[in-house]
Amino acid sequence: MQSESSQLTDKQITALVSLMRDSDEKVLSLISEQVGSFDNDSLRVIHDIAHESDDDELIDNWYYISRLSLGQKLKDWKKNPELESGLLLIARLHNPAIDATKYSSMLDNYAERVAARIKPESTQHEITLAMNHVLFREENYIGNQISYYDLRNNFLDTVMDSKTGNPIMLSSIYMLVARRLGIELLGIGTPGHFIIRYGNTLLDPFFGGREITKDECIIRAQELNVFWRDEYLDPADDTLIVARCIRNLIAIYKKQNQLEKAADASELLKLV
16 A cells, blocks of 8 residues: 555546446455555545446445455554544545545644633633533534434544534544643543543533533443443543444444444454
């Protein structure tokens, strides 16, 4: 795989799409090895051609190629796992041509606006207020309680575009903004609900970044018939967070009876 992205000509894209109509696994596997070196514009054109073709076989083959390419990228990611790049990779499951720069720039912008509202001597509470103001008042991020199991709640790009998502994605965005400011927040994977810890304070980005207590976490676990253990408040590293995101996808694919995609996601989970 080449280290630099290459832009394809129209003629090269046409030839590639023609090859993609061949369902031979060896051919598709060879294409997947090349896809990782293509630039986003080329990937976006290929993606659009496939999905506008009304050719189910072509769409399925493009999905298969993209999934193989993603697996290769996850293997590389595992060597130096980091949350932001991991979430951007997972987003390629639904959008192989995702513009990663766009979403990283959005996170940069959020961090700059938070920085403008705090000072070096700001307290933890003041920093939290600044974070909450930018993300939940200015940007209007909100937990998607109405369509909790919507697949779009699970991908970084669709969550940032729609400003709504599930607990782990909103918590991840919160942490990624904080990291840009040198603020250490920890992801906490309590049963059924992902939150974050700032110092000794638990925060819930799914509900506007409000402070919550350990007792609330225990009650939520009991509602799920889960016996509480204090280890549930142990921090999750970036690898565990990305793995939990993939497990969420697997559960939703199964719930929607998309068993092939659930199996594909399960294979990706093994690489994390």
